[in-house]
Amino acid sequence: MERERQHLPQVVIVGAGFGGLEAARHLRAAPVAVTVIDRSNHHLFQPLLYQVATAGLSPAEISAPIRAVLRGQRNAEVFLAEVTAIDTANQEVLLGDRRVPYDYLILATGARHSYFGHDEWEEYAPGLKSIQDATTLRSKILRAFEAAELTEDPAERAALLTFVIVGGGPTGVEMAGAIAELAHVALKRDFRRIDPTQARIVLVEGLAHLVPAFPTALAEKTRDHLAHLGVEVCTDTMVQEIDAAGVLMNGERIAARTVIWAAGVRASAAGNWLGVPTDRANRVLVLPDLSVPGQPHIFVIGDTAHAEQEGEPLPGVAQVALQQGRYAAGVICGRLTGQTDPPPFRYHDKGNMATVGRAFAIVDTRRLHISGFFAWVLWLAVHITFLIDFRNRVAVLFQWAWAYCTYQRSARLIVEDNMDEAPTPVAMTEHSAER
Amino acid sequence: MERERQHLPQVVIVGAGFGGLEAARHLRAAPVAVTVIDRSNHHLFQPLLYQVATAGLSPAEISAPIRAVLRGQRNAEVFLAEVTAIDTANQEVLLGDRRVPYDYLILATGARHSYFGHDEWEEYAPGLKSIQDATTLRSKILRAFEAAELTEDPAERAALLTFVIVGGGPTGVEMAGAIAELAHVALKRDFRRIDPTQARIVLVEGLAHLVPAFPTALAEKTRDHLAHLGVEVCTDTMVQEIDAAGVLMNGERIAARTVIWAAGVRASAAGNWLGVPTDRANRVLVLPDLSVPGQPHIFVIGDTAHAEQEGEPLPGVAQVALQQGRYAAGVICGRLTGQTDPPPFRYHDKGNMATVGRAFAIVDTRRLHISGFFAWVLWLAVHITFLIDFRNRVAVLFQWAWAYCTYQRSARLIVEDNMDEAPTPVAMTEHSAER
Known part of the structure; x- marks a missing residue:
């Protein structure tokens, strides 16, 4: 298999979030060798991360090993590694001393929080x-x-x-x-x-x-x-x-x-790797086909890209990343088969939703602007549907049903980063006779 | 409530593993104020810990907040804190600068692994x-x-x-x-x-x-x-x-x-806190009623105690800790109501079991010495039964059923201790042209 791969066009995707993984999956039937590089071993369903932070769900319930997700896609391989630089002259992604050559590169490295200079x-x-x-x-x-x-x-x-x-x-x-x-x-x-x-x-x-x-x-x-x-x-x-x-x-x-x-958030280092212009949030200013100016083989998508529509930058949400991932994969497929490029990327906003505590949500789509219990049921259905694998769907649904009925949280776990260091006694007051 | 507590005999339990928690629960109807101190916020079902280490279960599925377990027991309170010393002269447990007085003390602080001097x-x-x-x-x-x-x-x-x-x-x-x-x-x-x-x-x-x-x-x-x-x-x-x-x-x-x-394991610091004789594994040599020589108000139970039966020290297993927890609670109740002490502690061995991979276990009880699939079903039933709460039972059963049917693991998660430090690229080889 390795020998066959060498002769195929190499598509390297950095980052296996919503955008990167979607791009990889849309290349499943393409005559290319796909390499997905991420510094985590798991794809994370970020919209439910706040439920992990508030003890409602366990980490494994909203994540899936990237390898397992791409198991059946024989043209894809996965590297757990940290990208250190990109050599655009030689078309190589650097992982420390190791170099991974690419014919097409998709950067989908997301964002971290930003403190506005503080x-x-x-x-x-x-x-x-x-x-x-x-x-x-x-x-x-x-x-x-x-x-x-x-x-x-x-x-x-x-x-x-x-x-x-x-x-x-x-x-x-x-x-x-x-x-x-x-x-x-x-x-x-x-x-x-x-x-x-x-x-x-x-x-x-x-x-x-x-x-x-x-x-x-x-x-x-x-x-x-x-x-x-x-x-x-x-x-x-x-x-x-x-x-x-x-x-x-x-x-x-x-x-x-x-x-x-x-x-606030700030885009990852993709712009720095490429040495190309970025906006204030460090997002790479991409062309209408999501490629980088002067680098038609490099695409930047998701939270790390600044793409505009009607003069406004697109928001950093999962939907944008998913649609951009699909689009970039499509452009690559098209070029390989000699088709002309598709029209510029256009984001189709399917709407926004957010929960507010238990059994209340707001939903805003073109046709629907609702809040309350029914909106929450919609929110729930959409989030369960988009969870990446069936096991996670069942597990999350069980935890939610349990929480709904008992008002309890399933994962109230305090785990020290390092148990070898004795945890400091918390909030001790001065010597005092207890009781 | 705090005022009432002050006038009751104070029972302090250090460690909320099998032994400590069992002791606390057996004091639920006693006219005492129970204080459970642990440096973790959760009780851990240690027999399934290896399944967390091998990605089969999530941490929250085999643990429960100590507070939630004792929620309904109104005479019990829980402190998340690290015991730093015990002042036996003044009958106080020290948490840094804070002192918690006791009339009876149960030490159930478990063991850590030991490297035999290496x-x-x-x-x-x-x-x-x-x-x-x-x-x-x-x-x-x-x-x-x-x-x-x-x-x-x-x-x-x-x-x-x-x-x-x-x-x-x-x-x-x-x-x-x-x-x-x-x-x-x-x-x-x-x-x-x-x-x-x-x-x-x-x-x-x-x-x-x-x-x-x-x-x-x-x-x-x-x-x-x-x-x-x-x-x-x-x-x-x-x-x-x-x-x-x-x-x-x-x-x-x-x-x-x-x-x-x-x-190998080595008992926790209980012996050092008390300054009493311990065995080679640092376990406190307790009297037949599990109390410490010269300290009739202090009991040491579970992995941190060296209790002998027929000339052999009892093994460091959950059953011993559970039975000792119940026994120590019983001795305390008896003394408070002026009864004579019960006969010395006797361990009733209900048998041992261990799994070997998928669908195979060994079970050894007085009547049964079996291995194979049926032993595994028994192992499964016993472990599900002893899990501390109903939600955990359902969750673990679901994960096991899923794993049994799909041969997959539910929690294949690599999480860095500290994501702020960039993870080092793993196992990089020398500069080499890839593929």
């Missing part, structure tokens, strides 16, 4: 992009309640029970709703000294409305439902400072031990 | 006691296959595809069987350059037979079935050296990138 905030306000981010955040949130139960200092307890989420887009809204329900429902009867229902959850958004991609009416519904769940929503509010003590916003200090960043 | 081996041959151990080992095993796929050096590839398990007790046997099936079945069609079925799995045991706690006939069956699964079994073999290159045993070097330690 990188020092990351330490205090982690973001949510990977499984590791999610389990770290889960430990941080659960540990805050544990430390609050132990401390005898009322001010410290209040700070431990205050959660600030920065960024009122879908991720921020979903996190705020999930933390509110965790605190106010799932943990309600689990503590003896604190009352988790007294936890304060603050959602901060710089613009005038939450979820700016949705119509104002749905944003208002979202705000109302969050208020109903006990979330304080602060719109038109800029965060001025984040440190170990909490958040400074509107000139006011909020003492909070847990701050979560859901405000 | 602590330098730990780096190369990790053991399996916590969730973190299991996910680290899972990453190590899965990463070995990934690195083997990437490398172009045949010797390196062979070393990456060699797995040595040191210790032929139930854990070692179960790990060897699970790795064999992972390599030879689940991963079979997932790679393009390596053949995972060529992976070499070596199980090393110092004694003449595997699973020494079982009758020789069952040990032989185990050996035969492991051979059938493609595991090389080396009994009567002492490991002389373990380093980055592999293992030295019987004067022969085995090049192996993955070595797993399942050979």
